[in-house]
Amino acid sequence: MDINLLVGGPQGGGIDSSANMINMAFSLAGYYIFGVREYHSNIKGRHSYIHLRIMRRRPGSLKYPVDIMVALDPDTLFEHMHDVSKNSKVIYDSAFEKFDLSQARMILPDTLARIKEELSKNNLPLNAAGVLEYYHSHGIKTISIPFDKVINENVPEGPSTRYYNTLGAGVTLALLGLDMDHAIAGIKYAFRKKPAVIEPNVKILNAAYDFVDKLGENIANLETYEAKPRMLLNGNDSVAIGKLMGGLRFQTYYPITPASDESNLLENHEEIEYLSEEAENLRKGGLVVVQTEDELAAVNMANGAALTGARSATATSGPGFSLMAEGISFAGMTEIPVVITFYQRGGPSTGLPTRNGQADLDFALNTGHGEFPKIVLSSGDMEECIYDAMKALNYAQKYQLPVIHLIDKTLANTMDLVPEIDVKKVKIEIPEYNNDENNYKRYSLNTSNGVSPYGVFGRDVFWMTGDEHDELGHVTEDPEIRDKMMEKRMKKLETAAMEIPLEDKAVLYGNKEADLTFVTWGSQKTLIMDLIDELKKENINANMLYLKMFEPFPSEFVESILGKSKTVIDVESNMTAQAAKAIRLNTGIKIDNYILKYNGRHMTIDEVLTATKNIIDGKSKMEVLKNGS
Amino acid sequence: MQKTVYNKGSYNFRNNVTIDWCPGCGDFAIVTAVTQALSKMDMDPTKVVAISGIGCSGKTPHYLNIAGAHTLHGRAIPYAVGVKLANPDLNVLVMGGDGDMLGIGAGHFVAEGRRNSGIVVLLYNNAVYGLTKGQAAPTMPLGEKVKSIPRPSILGKINPSALALASGYTFVARAFSSEIAQLSDIIIKALNHKGSSMIEVLQPCPTYNDVNTLDWYRKRVYKLENDKSWDPEVNSADEDEEKFSRAYETAMTWGDKIPIGILYKNNIIPPFTERLTSIVPDYFKYPPANQDICDKNGYTLVDPFKTFNEKVID
Numbered sequence: 001m002d003i004n005l006l007v008g009g010p011q012g013g014g015i016d017s018s019a020n021m022i023n024m025a026f027s028l029a030g031y032y033i034f035g036v037r038e039y040h041s042n043i044k045g046r047h048s049y050i051h052l053r054i055m056r057r058r059p060g061s062l063k064y065p066v067d068i069m070v071a072l073d074p075d076t077l078f079e080h081m082h083d084v085s086k087n088s089k090v091i092y093d094s095a096f097e098k099f100d101l102s103q104a105r106m107i108l109p110d111t112l113a114r115i116k117e118e119l120s121k122n123n124l125p126l127n128a129a130g131v132l133e134y135y136h137s138h139g140i141k142t143i144s145i146p147f148d149k150v151i152n153e154n155v156p157e158g159p160s161t162r163y164y165n166t167l168g169a170g171v172t173l174a175l176l177g178l179d180m181d182h183a184i185a186g187i188k189y190a191f192r193k194k195p196a197v198i199e200p201n202v203k204i205l206n207a208a209y210d211f212v213d214k215l216g217e218n219i220a221n222l223e224t225y226e227a228k229p230r231m232l233l234n235g236n237d238s239v240a241i242g243k244l245m246g247g248l249r250f251q252t253y254y255p256i257t258p259a260s261d262e263s264n265l266l267e268n269h270e271e272i273e274y275l276s277e278e279a280e281n282l283r284k285g286g287l288v289v290v291q292t293e294d295e296l297a298a299v300n301m302a303n304g305a306a307l308t309g310a311r312s313a314t315a316t317s318g319p320g321f322s323l324m325a326e327g328i329s330f331a332g333m334t335e336i337p338v339v340i341t342f343y344q345r346g347g348p349s350t351g352l353p354t355r356n357g358q359a360d361l362d363f364a365l366n367t368g369h370g371e372f373p374k375i376v377l378s379s380g381d382m383e384e385c386i387y388d389a390m391k392a393l394n395y396a397q398k399y400q401l402p403v404i405h406l407i408d409k410t411l412a413n414t415m416d417l418v419p420e421i422d423v424k425k426v427k428i429e430i431p432e433y434n435n436d437e438n439n440y441k442r443y444s445l446n447t448s449n450g451v452s453p454y455g456v457f458g459r460d461v462f463w464m465t466g467d468e469h470d471e472l473g474h475v476t477e478d479p480e481i482r483d484k485m486m487e488k489r490m491k492k493l494e495t496a497a498m499e500i501p502l503e504d505k506a507v508l509y510g511n512k513e514a515d516l517t518f519v520t521w522g523s524q525k526t527l528i529m530d531l532i533d534e535l536k537k538e539n540i541n542a543n544m545l546y547l548k549m550f551e552p553f554p555s556e557f558v559e560s561i562l563g564k565s566k567t568v569i570d571v572e573s574n575m576t577a578q579a580a581k582a583i584r585l586n587t588g589i590k591i592d593n594y595i596l597k598y599n600g601r602h603m604t605i606d607e608v609l610t611a612t613k614n615i616i617d618g619k620s621k622m623e624v625l626k627n628g629s
Numbered sequence: 630m631q632k633t634v635y636n637k638g639s640y641n642f643r644n645n646v647t648i649d650w651c652p653g654c655g656d657f658a659i660v661t662a663v664t665q666a667l668s669k670m671d672m673d674p675t676k677v678v679a680i681s682g683i684g685c686s687g688k689t690p691h692y693l694n695i696a697g698a699h700t701l702h703g704r705a706i707p708y709a710v711g712v713k714l715a716n717p718d719l720n721v722l723v724m725g726g727d728g729d730m731l732g733i734g735a736g737h738f739v740a741e742g743r744r745n746s747g748i749v750v751l752l753y754n755n756a757v758y759g760l761t762k763g764q765a766a767p768t769m770p771l772g773e774k775v776k777s778i779p780r781p782s783i784l785g786k787i788n789p790s791a792l793a794l795a796s797g798y799t800f801v802a803r804a805f806s807s808e809i810a811q812l813s814d815i816i817i818k819a820l821n822h823k824g825s826s827m828i829e830v831l832q833p834c835p836t837y838n839d840v841n842t843l844d845w846y847r848k849r850v851y852k853l854e855n856d857k858s859w860d861p862e863v864n865s866a867d868e869d870e871e872k873f874s875r876a877y878e879t880a881m882t883w884g885d886k887i888p889i890g891i892l893y894k895n896n897i898i899p900p901f902t903e904r905l906t907s908i909v910p911d912y913f914k915y916p917p918a919n920q921d922i923c924d925k926n927g928y929t930l931v932d933p934f935k936t937f938n939e940k941v942i943d
Contacts, residue, residue: 027942189942229943231934241937245929247922250715265937270908273935276924284930285915288714288905293740297707300700304680304711307698310917312715330701390929417942421933428923457678457696458716458918465691465699466683474646474691475699 001031001056001222003176004063006083007168008049009072010106011042014165017190018070019050019415021169023232025178025186026054027417030225033232034059035415036602038628041257041353046106047075049629051602054176056225058417060381060526061605064627068175070168074099075107077131078115079629086139091171093147093164100127111629145171145211154207155200163204170208177219180209231418235411235523236261238382239341241421242389243313244272244287247428248339250305250312251289252298257353258412259315259343263289275423295320299327303336307464309456311393313339318347318360325367328402332372334464334473335443335452335489337396337431338403341389344522345409346600355600356409358522359574361582364404365550371486373450373493375399376551377504378406380525382418384548385411390426391504397431398499399492400451408573410602411523434460441471445484450491497552505554508561510543516616517565519591521547521579523602524571530605531612540616547579555586562589569593569615573603594622601628640674642667644694653843655755655806655832656685660692662812663722663751667695670817677720677820680709682729684760686753689724703734706741709748716918717902720820721748728758731767731787742796745824747900749816750798752789752827755834756841763837777837789829790880790892794873799824799895801876805850806832807843808889815891824900831887846887853879853890863895 005022009015016037023033031054039048051066053059065085071077071092078101084090101119104112116126122137124130135142147167151160166187173183187205191198212219233241240262243251253263270287288305292298298314306312316324321342331338344360346352364376375395379388388405396403434440434453442462444452455462463473468485470476510532518528528544535542545561547554562568562583570580570591575598580591595611597603604627611623642664650656667677679690683702690697700708709723730738730752741748756769763777767787774781793801800822804812812830819826831850833843853859861876863869876893905912923929934941 024942227942229934229941231937231940232942233940237937237940241933244936245931245933247929249917249920249922250711252711269936271910272930273932273938274930275928275932276930282921282924282930283915283919285911285917285920286909288909288912288917290710290714292707293736296704297710297737297740300704300707301711301714303700304698304708305715305917307708307712308716308719308918310715310920311922312711312917326701327704334698386933423931423933424928426929427927428929429927430923456918457698457712458719459675461674461694461696463691463697463699466701467699473697475688 001054003054003068004066005052005054005172006049006066006069006080007052007072008047008069008076008080010044010075011039011046011048012044013072015048015050015072018072018165018169019052021166021186021190022052022172023415024189025173025183027230027232028185028189028227029178029182029222030227031056032058032417033415034062036062036410037413038601039354047073047079047629049076049080059530061530062602063605068172070172071096072164072168074128075104077128078104078107079111081115081118081131081134083629084135084140088140089175090135090140090142091168092142092144094144095147097128097132097144143171143215150207150211151204154203163201166201166204167208170205171212174209174212175217175219177222179221179224182224183209228419231421232415233382233418234413234415235382235385235407237265238385239315239389239405239407240265242386243393244269245386245423246390246393246426247311248313248393249285249287250302250310251287252292252301252314253289254292254295254298254316254320256317256320258345258409259317259320259341261412262315262341295323296327299324299340302338303327303331306336306338307457309459311397313341313393315341315343317343317345319350321360321363321367328374329368329370329372330466331402332368332374332489333370333466335400336402337400339392339396339405340402341405341407343407343409343412346598352600356573356602357598357600358408358572359578359598361406361550361578364406365582367404371490373399373401373490374551375401375403375496375549376406377403377549378521378547379411380522380546382416386421387426394426394429395496395500398429399496400431400454401492406522408522410573414523442473443469443471443485443488445471445488447488449495450488451495493552500549500552502554502557505549506557507546507548508543509546511541512543514541514543516540516542516567516569517561518542518544518569518571519547519579519583520544520571522573524573527603527605527608528571531608534605534609535612550582553582553586558583559587559589562587567593567616569595569612571595571608573597592621595625596622597625599626599628603627640694642674642694643692646691648692650685650688651836653833653835654685655830655834656689656753658806658809658812658832659724659751659753659830660689662809662816663693665809665813666816666820669813670820672720676718677722678712679722679724680705680712681724682726682734684726684729684758686724686726686729703729703732704737705729706734706737706748706750710741710744710746713746713748714902715916717747717913717916723748723750724753725750726753727756727766727768727789731789731792739792739796741825742793742798744901745797745799745898747824747902749819749826750828752829753832754789754829755832755838757834757837759834759837763834773840775837776839788881788883789827791877793827794877794880794893798827799898800826801880801893802826802891803829803831803880803889805846805889806830807847808850811852811889818891822894824895824898831889849885849887850889851886853888853892859890861891861893863893863897866897869895
């Protein structure tokens with residue numbers, strides 16, 4: 001079983017709850033789901049969609065063409081003409097049949113022009129009849145459902161629009177052959193916080209199953225399985241969970257897509273549920289989340305809270321991170337332990353505010369004026385988001401420096417079923433505190449690893465300044481102390497490089513002796529892992545050098561892998577191959593082949609597979625991926 | 630966690646770091662007033678911190694024998710709020726110049742009124758950017774020509790006390806650097822106030838501002854408390870409108886007569902810290918700075934499944 005689905009509709013028009021019902025039903029039936037949400041920077045009306053994959057094993061990638069497309073608005077029919085193919089099924093509201101493209105207010109002008117051109121090229125009218133004919137001529141089955149009629153017959157109290165999402169989901173579940181019991185369980189679960197709406201929604205679900213029954217479709221009954229409890233998480237959720245587990249007790253943020261979902265979730269969980277009996281006797285307070293006036297306040301307030309010993313962090317995206325640069329430089333200079341979770345989106349400037357990008361690696365590595373130590377790490381799946389968030393807080397405390405944790409928008413908005421969170425996987429490491437009662441030197445040079453004994457406001461009297469400073473933290477311009485302080489601070493990076501285990505910096509997945517090595521980072525991790533399996537079926541032996549830490553950089557390991565690789569392909573969601581640039585900078589190795597994507601949409605396994613074959617066949621060295629509406 | 634021990638009572642709040650402000654600078658008076666206030670309060674030196682931004686004012690924490698953070702230009706307030714909210718046991722003093730607070734940091738100055746976190750902001754008002762050689766600060770009036778600027782200023786001025794009132798600070802006062810006893814008294818009252826305080830300190834810059842000199846101020850200032858009927862305290866909602874309006878009017882009084890003293894003190898608006906207890910009930914008992922985050926083996930105390938229960942599909 002491997003089903004790819006697309007649910008499209010107007011932003012704010014129920015595609016989320018539609019997808020949610022499908023997710024819940026299949027989760028409870030023992031399947032894994034994997035999905036990404038694509039949307040405009042818009043509250044209501046513009047075309048958004050959810051791309052889902054349902055499998056018995058846990059998928060790590062999405063695929064076009066989809067098997068079923070659910071159109072909750074007419075725009076979906078036009079926006080995704082190329083995302084379905086022979087044998088795909090397109091479900092839509094019969095009312096859309098009267099739709100003419102001249103009414104398509106929410107389709108962007110250039111997109112509309114392309115759609116019209118495509119229809120005209122096929123001598124088709126510029127309306128729903130035209131696009132449906134397009135589908136028919138390509139062997140795609142369309143299923144017209146009179147949404148209002150079906151809903152009014154079953155839940156006459158209306159309004160019917162309220163049930164479009166359930167009808168769409170219901171027809172999809174029925175077409176896929178999921179039994180009614182699990183479908184109902186899914187609906188009940190999706191609406192568990194609103195029990196009053198369960199009954200009418202179940203009626204709609206019944207109607208959907210009846211409708212599909214009458215279509216006479218030959219539907220196989222799907223097997224269902226015992227499902228263990230799992231968490232349905234996206235990247236934002238996972239980082240939030242990891243931060244809280246890692247001891248975060250102070251988080252600041254200024255609203256920005258796609259970062260603020262993390263802080264909003266934390267705002268919902270400022271009261272913590274504790275694990276053990278032992279916790280009864282411990283000092284348990286809770287988390288403080290502060291929405292600040294801007295990102296300047298966000299990073300600097302997080303720095304301030306860190307001065308008291310509280311584990312402290314903020315989360316932002318590119319534009320906010322730009323504003324944080326000075327505060328990060330200050331944290332580097334004054335040795336403040338702070339974590340900045342950096343959700344990358346399409347740039348530059350406001351760029352593509354709700355779309356994917358991995359174009360901020362260079363910026364994260366070079367952020368802040370002057371030379372100071374910082375750790376830059378990146379995550380590629382839910383488990384990494386959780387455990388890396390915990391580790392990031394540890395690194396910050398242990399080495400007394402700013403830690404930048406990179407996530408990309410695709411990962412932030414990926415829905416994934418996580419079977420397990422190991423609460424003993426990462427230990428919380430408490431730094432060594434100063435014990436000198438009256439002569440505390442916050443920036444003691446008497447250290448071999450660059451780390452001076454830790455001290456906090458409320459406990460110790462010491463000073464700190466963004467100016468170069470002496471051991472006490474007072475301003476100095478003494479040339480000798482300057483050299484020593486620079487060397488002490490930068491020494492911490494060497495210490496971190498030595499102490500942080502290799503598996504937290506880079507991992508080689510797959511056969512060591514492969515003919516083909518993919519190099520990637522971030523959300524492409526699980527996609528390439530799926531791809532390696534696909535390639536195996538075609539007798540192509542591939543592996544993946546997956547990068548997790550860019551500062552300190554695992555130069556020797558990367559060199560040892562790439563030094564003997566035959567064909568190397570760098571896969572990134574940016575235009576200038578920034579990870580490849582980091583590799584060249586640190587090792588001198590130049591990668592020859594690239595698969596890049598910068599249209600802001602999530603990569604799909606089909607396009608990476610095609611691009612890989614083009615490179616293997618020597619047709620090109622640079623492939624730019626184009627999938628996505 | 631072991632704690633630094635200090636002898637109370639005899640503690641010297643001024644350390645031995647050499648002060649490098651210009652002779653005659655109003656900043657000296659602030660150091661004196663702060664140390665006097667802390668001594669008089671018999672403050673535990675580990676329970677008070679000084680946080681500054683950039684400029685002459687920014688150097689203040691280095692001269693005080695308490696924990697100090699000399700932070701970024703304009704950002705002293707966010708640092709101070711971070712410290713205060715993570716450890717509400719601490720008394721947090723902010724030292725900032727007029728440029729620091731009302732130019733580059735104006736957004737934070739205004740936002741802090743909304744928060745009312747319980748910090749004490751000392752705004753050094755000498756109408757110039759001293760450390761960069763006397764450019765016009767946001768408090769310099771339109772058309773003023775001091776010796777350090779080439780032509781009369783073509784920018785208008787902000788009235789710090791009026792802006793603090795409009796922003797929501799629950800304790801607003803204006804002081805004058807030559808009236809050290811009054812300033813010290815205001816600082817004590819501000820430190821004892823639950824919400825956020827803003828104390829505007831009028832002061833000369835003998836090097837760059839040859840208009841607003843010591844004598845210029847001396848001729849104009851008068852103390853509000855000399856009028857026995859002056860009562861800036863709001864203890865119930867029904868007296869707020871009148872007292873706020875009078876405070877605002879008084880704050881806007883400028884020219885031949887400049888009032889100094891406490892303009893407004895609202896005791897009924899809860900500080901941000903108290904508001905947090907509605908979400909985190911044990912916030913004051915175990916604030917972010919004073920919590921256990923792991924068990925004796927170093928493992929997390931947080932149950933992710935129970936805490937984020939709504940994400941579990943079961």
